[in-house]
Structures are given as structure tokens and as C-alpha cells.
Amino acid sequence: MTISPTAPEVTTAPLLSAQDLHVTFPGRHGGPRARAVDGVDLDIRPGEIVALVGESGCGKTTLARCLLGLVEPTSGRVTFDGRPLEYSGRPLKAYRKRVQLVLQDPSGSLNPRHTVYDAVAEGLRIHGYGGDERTAVAGALSRAGLRPPERFFLRYPHELSGGQRQRVVIAGALVLEPELLVADEPVASLDASVRGEILALLLRLRTELGLSALVVTHDLGLAWNIADRVAVMYLGRIVETGAVEQVLTAPRHPYTQALLSVLPEAPGTPVVLTGEPPDPSRVPSGCRFHARCQILASGEAERTGVADACRNQDLKVLSGGGASQVACHWAVAEVPERGAGL
Template sequence: MTPILRLDGVSVTYRGEDGPHRAVVDANLTLRPGATLGLAGESGCGKTSLALAVLRLLPRSARVDGTILLDGHDIERLTWGELRAARWTSASVVFQGAMHALNPVRTVAEQIAEPIRLHSPERPAAARVRARVTELLEQVELPGARRDAYPHELSGGQRQRVMIAMALACDPRLIIADEPTTALDVVVQAQVLALLRRLVSERGIALLMISHDLSVLAASCRCLGVMYRGRLVEEGPARQLVATPEHEHTRALAAAFPTIGDEGSRYPGAGEPGESAGGVRGSLLAAEGVSVEFGDRYRNRVRAVRDVDLEVMGDEILALVGQSGSGKTTLARTLLGLCPPNAGTVYYEGRPLATSGRELRAFRGSVQLVLQDPTGALNPKHTVYEAVAEGLRVHGCADDEAVRVREALEAAELRPAEEFTARFPHELSGGQRQRVVIAGALVLRPRVLVADEPVASLDATVRGEILALLLRLRRERGLSALVITHDLGLAWNIADRVAVMRSGEIVETGPVERVLTEPRHDYTKELLAAVPSFEGSVS
């Protein structure tokens, strides 16, 4: 069978101010129709550069050496017209971050229809295009009623399905999926992965899937390749590669994602009490009967949080888990005093949370938020020093500003601090930016951190570093944390207790060992069943 994709000695080199940088070094791959290959590796290892080279989507600063054969044609020798025809028809791409890849001012139907119109040999009739769009939406299990929706009206999983529908629009023989499940909750992730597997099986197309999560790839692809520093260091059948990895980096990737129920895959220090300031072990931050509603006064009311009771104890890491849209972030904002409840009461250290004045200001210094997206959380025009010092200035604590900024940066493991203070966010890696956000919270010496998806978009190694940092801060400072996540593996890594949230309600709470190994609620069981595992590797 003729390969749909063949790479022989492919290298990608970027020209920069500091000289050339080789992002991909001498890569060799063969992918036949119906084959599924997962490409794993950390951010910056060259995965996306290799994938974009297949359709000549790299910037002008990149030079590609070696041979790329797509459907038997040398991609570098194709004319512009031939290349344009090959895109969408021979191979298509499901880009990472569906919200940013879709046009926000065009409907779903318009965006799926565009490649159909552009790549049809004759101008197709409007009715035919409409029928094809409806067919594609049905194939990706999206209701036809959503065809006239705009991207912001869809959930993350629905937007990802739209991207897959666009990729299928011109019946390509190869789909390249770049991190197709990043930031999706476990249930939606499982649905998207099942959809891709079904489409490959039914259509006989080839799939090249890119991810930093080896467990996701192992559950979806028959073969795996691991990239490290631009080189393809290991390749083989999925079940064999995850069972007996040969390369040290492959073993590190596998170890970064835990096996729920295996005590050995919990992080050192998880479940161990810290050195609590003042020895407080009781309730620090609590919600009692809290409900939150959105919408106008008389109609279209949506109850995002329903009669919730929740406690964050001293010296504790509590994981709040659930699908996207379950109300986790709304509850967190309510606990922080940023979203007033329609019913119920928020307590801090046993006292009702103040709604204004000096007491509220003191509370906001004691309970700090770590946002999900460090790039969006940092002002691109502010240096690291200014970003960390801002909280001190807002709270009038600028007397020993330089000392406290340095201490916060070093506590967040940005050492030596002097090397980072004058940098801007774009000069930092993703993990470093997340550490700056954490330092900005630590500079006020809080009692509680509320971390909203703190590692959702980070690769395996950086994820491990940030989680280990949270555990160290709990151990050394007696810092409590409410960690909001859809990742049950993260909860198993570091949490003492778990609260499971569904449709605005807490359906189950308890010690992490009990909730994640002996769940009592059907929804918790559903979440656990959706977690990809190496035991489920495709044979």
C-alpha cells in the first residue's frame, strides 16, 4: 500500500537574530492510509514544526531540508496552485486552540462551507453546500441546530468538533491533529478521541496526532513516536512503547501522568500536613448554602451554583473537579468575593466575608487567585518586577517592596531573582510565566491560594514542576490551596481531598484515596471512566 505521508531526513531550521536554530533534526516517518500515529514530546521539541512542514505552513524564516512526500508528491516541488489544491483535499489540519482557530464573526456553517466552495471543481449549488455542511455536523455528532451558531456560543468540545468537521470537508486522506484535546475536560476529551478513532476506522484515513500527553496518544493511536530536542528518539507500537519504553525521555513522559489508585504515582509530600502558621487546622475558607444565578431579573435566569457547602481547611490542598461549565470557576469567584452569591454565605476564618472596606481588602491579601492562562494574566508591557510588585502597591505594602519581590520570585523557584526582574512576559517560557503569576500571589504572603487550572496548557515536565512547587509551598509555609481542575490525575497527584461538581452542585466530597478509587456517585464514576490510561493503549 502506497504511503500517504513519507518523511525522509527532514530537518527544520529557523533563522533568528542569534543565528540558526534547528527545531527538527533528520526525522523519518511513514504513514499509510488507515494508520494512526501519535507524536509526543514537550513544548518546543519540534512536534508542531514537523507537522506544519507537511503542508508548507511554516513561516518564511524556516528552511526545510530532506524530502516530504504527500500522496507520492514532493511537497517542496509543488507549485502554489498544486499546493493549494493539496491542502484540505490530500491533508488537512485540526489546529490547537479551536477558539482562536475559528473566525469569531462567522457562523459555524459559513466556516465549514468555505473549503467546500474553494476546492470544488465546479461552483457548487448553495443547497448542495448546505446539505454537505449538515452531513459533516452529523458525522461529528453536533446537532444541525448549531450550524448557525457563532464560536463563542459553543462549548470547547463543540468548537473542537467544528474544527474536525472542517478538516473532513474535502475528504482528505490525512488529518493532522495538533493537541486536539488541550484544555478539554475528561468527558469531552474522551468524546473527541472516540470521534477521531471512529472516523479513521470508517473512512480509512490516516491520522497524525500531536500531544504532550502520552496517555491520550496511547489510548488513540496504534503507533507512537517520541520527540526530544528536535529528534525522533523512539517509535513503535503504542502498547509496546508504553509498556517497555527504551529512551529516558519516554519514561519521563509516562511518569508525568499518574495512574489513579497507584500510591507510587502520587507526588512526594502529597497528603502530608505543612507547617501551619499559627497551627490552624480548622476551616479557613468556606461556603454555606451558596447559590449564584446569572441573567436578567425576570427571565433567562441560569443557576450556575446550587446550594453549595464547601470548606478549605488549614494546611490542605482541596481539588474541585468537574466538567467545563459545571460551575467550578463561578464558585471560586464567589469564594474570593468577586461574585456575590444570590443565597448563602461565604466565611473566612469562621466570620462572614465582608462586602466592602478594610476587612475585605485584608481578606483579598490573605486569599490570592492564580489564573489559568499566565499569558493573559500578565500585562505584556510590564516587567516581571512590576507584575509581582503590583499587589504590594495596591495593598499599600511597598515599604520593603524590593525585598518581598525577590523573596516571592525565589519562593516560586525563579532563581536568581535578579535574572528575571527586568524581563517581559514574551521573554519567558510558559512555565516561567506561570511561576511569575504564582509569585505575584505569594508576594502578599497569603494563607490560601485559589488556583484555576494551573497546569492545563503546560507540558509534562513543567506541569510536574508547578505541582511540586504547590506541594513545597504547603509544606514550608502551611499554605492551603483550592485547585480547580478537570484533570482527575492532577487531583490524585497532589490533593488531600476532592470535591466533585456537576451542574452547579457538589455531588461527592471526601479524601482523594476514597473518592478516586471507591467513588459513590455515578457522575464521579463517569469522570473516572473517561480518563485515558496506558492500560487502554491501542493494540
């Protein structure tokens, strides 16, 4: 199912912005610290849907948790609506009302002992909502596509289908009238027949409510169907970003090319990456992807004259804006007029 999102104007000031963000965790048994997020700039504008794409362990979930205020950055900062995010007290509580999380597993995120009504109303009660709770819950369920909402009030999660449970989770986020949703693999646990319905719902909410969204996923097909812009993450850093059509139809970074090559509809032979999966406690020198890079392994980087740079010269952090950018010595050497992306 192909859905055509309507992108916002690129001149709009960011709603959420990460600037030179780093998150490290203590190493095992006193070893080197794990650099889960290792220098990230990322902007999300009002009404924009950004897909954050990468394999497991690349740091995308840690980045999302940091943007939500669940993890405090080691360095760098997050700003929302022009103001730096505070990680304690009332400001953080107020922020979490404006930025809501949608988890990938509705069965795990819904309390089996709570009715649908209580699950959706929980956020209102936490934040001391002073209006008509029943009306707010009914409105959120209706916007999430569960109609008539009263029919679902007294149901329990086990009485619902997977798609209905995910809609309840989305309703629980919508009831607080947020400005931004962070959706972590929002359709990963759903049947293929339901995935398109949930993606269409997220797009409709963007159109009707002006919601922004960060969609965290390893699924490039999902990014194609829902996002305005895509950011490809590898070993703690964004290595390619730009409009979704541009990045996914003409990928410039070898890692993006490898991810796309294994899609069922991709032409040619899938790229099999060599080497070990990335270890955030041992980030290699030079390009962090060079140990697994098919361009370097094939000799193409040597022929282009960038092999030494790939192994030894670090790349700058990509800016958080909407311009097409790539952090790759070979890609810039191949298309020098686009070198400003570094």
C-alpha cells in the same frame, strides 16, 4: 509524575468555609435564572489542598469567584478564619490580600508591557506595602523557583517560557504572603514536561509556608497528584466528596465513575454519557444527573428500586467537611451503611 501530598489533621477548624451557597444569574431574554451555584457547602482547612473537579459549565469557576469575593452570593455565606466575608470596602481589600488567585493562562494574566519586577510588585503597591519592596519581590520570585531572582527583574513575559511565566504569576500571589491560594486550572496551558514542576512547587509551598489551596480543574489526574481531598461538582452542586484516594479509586457517584472511565489508564470501557450537557437554568427534578445517568439508563437503578427516587426525589446538600459523602440514591441503596452521606 505522582506526588504524595501530606494532608493536614482533619480535626483542624476550617480556614475558609462556604455554607449553603447559591449564585444565580439572570436568564436570557427574561427566561429562568441560571442556578450556577445551587447549594454548596465546602470547607478548606489550614494547609489543606482541595481539588474542585467537574466538566465545563458545572459552576466550579463561579464557585471559586464567589469564594474570592469577586461574585457576591445570591444566598448563603462565606466565612474566612471564622468571620463572614464582606463584599465591599476595606474588609474585602484586606481579605484579598490573604486569599490570592492564580489563573490558568499566565500569558493572559501578565501585562506584556510590565517587567517581571513590576508584575510581582503590583500587589504590594495596591495594598500599600511599607517594607522593602525589592527584597519582597526577590523573596517571592525565589520561593516560586526563579533563582537568582535579580536575573528576572527586567525581563518581559515574552522573554520567558510558559513555566517561567506561571512561576511569575505564583510569585505575584506569594508576595502578599497569603494564607490561601485559589488556582484555576493552574497547569492547563503548560506542556506536560512542566506540569509536574508546577504541581511540585505548589506542594512545596504548602509544606514550607503552610498554604492552603483550592485547585479548580477538570483533570482528575491533577487532582490525584496534588490534592488531599476532592469535591466533584455537577450542575451547580457537589455530588461526591472525600479523601482523594478514596474517591478516585472507589468512586460511588455515576458521574465520578464516568469522569474516571475516560482516563488513559482506566480499566474497562469508557462511559459515554447520553443526553444534553447540563443547563443551569433548567435543573431537572430529582437527581440532577438522572437524565444522563448510565446507571438509570442501564436499568440498574430500576433493579435496585430507586429509579423513581432518581427522577423525582431531590438530594440534600453534602456537608463541607472531610467525610466521604455522595449525593446519589443508587449509591446509598447499594451501600446502605454509608447512607449518612446524604
